[in-house]
Amino acid sequence: MRAEPYVVLRTSGLTKLYPVGGSRRLVALSGVDIDLAEGETLALVGESGSGKSTFARCALRLVEPSDGDVLINGRSIRSLGALGLAELYGEVQMVFQDPNASLNPRMTVRQVVHEPLRLHLRMPFAKREKRAIELMEMVGLTPAHLDRYPHELSGGQRQRVGIARALAAEPNIVILDEPTASLDVSVRGQMLELLKRLQAELKLAYLFISHDLQVVRHMADRVAVMYLGGIVESGRTEDVFARPLHPYTRALLSAAPVARWGVKRQRLRLAGEIPSPIDPPDACRLVGRCPMQQPACTTRRPPLIDAGGGHAVACPVVLA
Amino acid sequence: MSSPLLEIEGLSGSFRSPNGALTPVLHDVSFAVPRGTVTAIVGETGSGKSLTALSILGIQPPTFQRSAGRILFDGRDLLTLKPEEMRGIRGRRISIVFQDARAALNPVFTVGRQLADVHRLHHGGSASRAMKRTIEALRAVSIPEPERRARQYPHEFSGGMAQRAMIALAALVCEPELLILDEPTTGLDVTIQAAIMELIGDLVRERGLTACLITHDLGVVAETCDRVVVMNAGRVVETGTTEAIFTRPRQDYTRRLLAASQLGETPEMIEA
Numbered sequence: 001m002r003a004e005p006y007v008v009l010r011t012s013g014l015t016k017l018y019p020v021g022g023s024r025r026l027v028a029l030s031g032v033d034i035d036l037a038e039g040e041t042l043a044l045v046g047e048s049g050s051g052k053s054t055f056a057r058c059a060l061r062l063v064e065p066s067d068g069d070v071l072i073n074g075r076s077i078r079s080l081g082a083l084g085l086a087e088l089y090g091e092v093q094m095v096f097q098d099p100n101a102s103l104n105p106r107m108t109v110r111q112v113v114h115e116p117l118r119l120h121l122r123m124p125f126a127k128r129e130k131r132a133i134e135l136m137e138m139v140g141l142t143p144a145h146l147d148r149y150p151h152e153l154s155g156g157q158r159q160r161v162g163i164a165r166a167l168a169a170e171p172n173i174v175i176l177d178e179p180t181a182s183l184d185v186s187v188r189g190q191m192l193e194l195l196k197r198l199q200a201e202l203k204l205a206y207l208f209i210s211h212d213l214q215v216v217r218h219m220a221d222r223v224a225v226m227y228l229g230g231i232v233e234s235g236r237t238e239d240v241f242a243r244p245l246h247p248y249t250r251a252l253l254s255a256a257p258v259a260r261w262g263v264k265r266q267r268l269r270l271a272g273e274i275p276s277p278i279d280p281p282d283a284c285r286l287v288g289r290c291p292m293q294q295p296a297c298t299t300r301r302p303p304l305i306d307a308g309g310g311h312a313v314a315c316p317v318v319l320a
Numbered sequence: 321m322s323s324p325l326l327e328i329e330g331l332s333g334s335f336r337s338p339n340g341a342l343t344p345v346l347h348d349v350s351f352a353v354p355r356g357t358v359t360a361i362v363g364e365t366g367s368g369k370s371l372t373a374l375s376i377l378g379i380q381p382p383t384f385q386r387s388a389g390r391i392l393f394d395g396r397d398l399l400t401l402k403p404e405e406m407r408g409i410r411g412r413r414i415s416i417v418f419q420d421a422r423a424a425l426n427p428v429f430t431v432g433r434q435l436a437d438v439h440r441l442h443h444g445g446s447a448s449r450a451m452k453r454t455i456e457a458l459r460a461v462s463i464p465e466p467e468r469r470a471r472q473y474p475h476e477f478s479g480g481m482a483q484r485a486m487i488a489l490a491a492l493v494c495e496p497e498l499l500i501l502d503e504p505t506t507g508l509d510v511t512i513q514a515a516i517m518e519l520i521g522d523l524v525r526e527r528g529l530t531a532c533l534i535t536h537d538l539g540v541v542a543e544t545c546d547r548v549v550v551m552n553a554g555r556v557v558e559t560g561t562t563e564a565i566f567t568r569p570r571q572d573y574t575r576r577l578l579a580a581s582q583l584g585e586t587p588e589m590i591e592a
């Protein structure tokens with residue numbers, strides 16, 4: 001028998017509500033359970049507003065969750081104080097979508113990369129500099145880049161700096177929020193190869209957030225599909241792509257354009273647009289848009305149901 | 321065969337920096353857009369695709385300086401026209417859809433009012449007739465409850481709805497011969513993007529429009545376009561039918577761009 005893989009990041013019932021005037025609440029994230037195993041890549045896919053970024057921020061307590069818990073390397077982060085959180089950021093780090101917005105324009109690359117070493121590991125300058133040079137080489141830059149400012153770098157180089165900063169304190173978990181969304185396709189491929197190489201060398205676990213299905217298929221071992229603040233389907237990447245079960249997943253996969261001649265696909269169309277996340281009814285999130293809707297769909301929210309082989313779907317109708 | 325609706329010949333130009341230095345950005349750009357086709361101009365950031373498109377309408381940034389070239393529209397060089405002649409073409413015979421529709425619409429007027437004003441400007445007639453036509457146009461682009469939607473302001477529209485309204489304006493209210501679409505679905509979610517591209521394809525075919533789609537996304541091109549112009553670093557790399565570009569690319573750059581866009585996906589993975 002195979003040993004259970006070691007879970008490095010686990011969320012249970014992670015929820016984030018934003019009050020929006022009166023007693024109304026915007027449900028950005030509702031009851032999300034996720035397990036991320038050592039060294040694996042789990043992708044969170046979904047369209048804008050589905051709660052992917054909120055999930056990442058809550059998992060790191062960059063915003064305070066309204067409910068639920070997060071275990072990082074087995075330890076609950078719910079009651080960590082400032083000091084505990086500073087230590088936590090030595091174990092889990094984040095790479096953001098837009099390296100323009102996430103790098104301080106007045107800091108040199110050296111200052112950017114030294115900062116986590118100083119804050120989380122309290123390294124003296126000489127050690128930090130040695131590590132900074134090592135990091136530049138790891139991410140495919142040169143020590144000369146340490147003296148540059150972000151605006152002197154290309155988009156791809158800036159994203160490499162973002163990765164170097166995230167890896168500086170040797171975390172074993174990296175959350176990547178749309179890391180290639182602002183890059184041209186030719187640079188995208190290089191960035192993904194870099195991320196794969198670093199993962200293998202450093203045994204990193206990636207929580208990979210993306211709306212780009214091609215990138216997800218290329219990177220992820222497992223996928224969780226999000227819609228309106230919740231997971232509607234999860235499973236191994238090959239299974240979800242080859243046999244999508246949830247109507248939303250089917251619509252999403254069949255909508256993605258393919259850069260090939262003569263590919264004709266059967267598109268599953270959803271009616272209308274994503275509804276408001278404010279005070280959603282206790283019903284399936286896809287009610288009103290779903291071509292397979294049944295009367296029972298409006299009476300309660302279906303939980304994730306095991307469909308075998310680690311594949312789960314929040315729709316009883318497709319399993320019936 | 322009739323002459324192409326649009327022919328760009330040897331368009332070259334540079335950006336002038338505040339200190340007067342010139343940076344060349346377009347190098348001898350030439351291609352044709354045959355009548356009744358959807359022609360894609362594909363390229364990565366900085367390839368010059370948007371600048372080329374904006375030049376067609378004469379709305380390039382003021383710091384761009386053309387050094388050579390002709391833009392023949394229906395046989396006439398647009399670059400030799402007087403401003404008032406150009407105004408007679410822009411919005412009437414050539415119209416454009418921009419990437420960010422909400423930013424392109426005026427925030428202080430209702431969507432219906434804006435479309436109706438453009439309708440009256442181009443076609444005359446009464447305000448009520450213009451509004452009637454506007455509502456028909458909004459309905460034709462599948463905006464639900466078009467009467468109510470026409471009374472709303474741009475910020476009350478989602479990105480996808482705003483893009484539909486822009487398409488209604490540019491394709492149906494303006495009734496142009498040439499429709500230019502500059503990254504019309506970039507930034508929209510994939511399900512919305514698919515619906516918008518379908519709408520564009522339907523409108524172009526039903527109304528016999530000629531369209532020029534500016535995009536960085538080869539996936540969108542494969543499904544929607546008849547012809548492709550590949551640009552890189554201010555030059556045209558290759559032109560051809562969509563089938564030829566995707567199945568028999570002649571240039572190494574095109575091959576690399578295709579490979580990067582396919583990201584290791586095999587046809588079997590996609591058919592599944």
Ligand SMILES: Nc1ncnc2c1ncn2[C@@H]1O[C@H](COP(=O)(O)OP(=O)(O)O)[C@@H](O)[C@H]1O
Nearest residue numbers: 018026028047048049050051052053054055277
């Ligand atoms: N600070 C905030 N205040 C109020 N609503 C928010 C805030 N941040 C996010 N939201 C809302 O929460 C939902 C999920 O957003 P987000 O996590 O950013 O989605 P994604 O990253 O998948 O695009 C959206 O409806 C969004 O508008």
Ligand code: SF4
Nearest residue numbers: 284290292297315317
């Ligand atoms: S539960 Fe009903 S509405 Fe929801 S996805 Fe399944 S069939 Fe559609």
Ligand SMILES: [Mg+2]
Nearest residue numbers: 049052053054
């Ligand atoms: Mg996000």
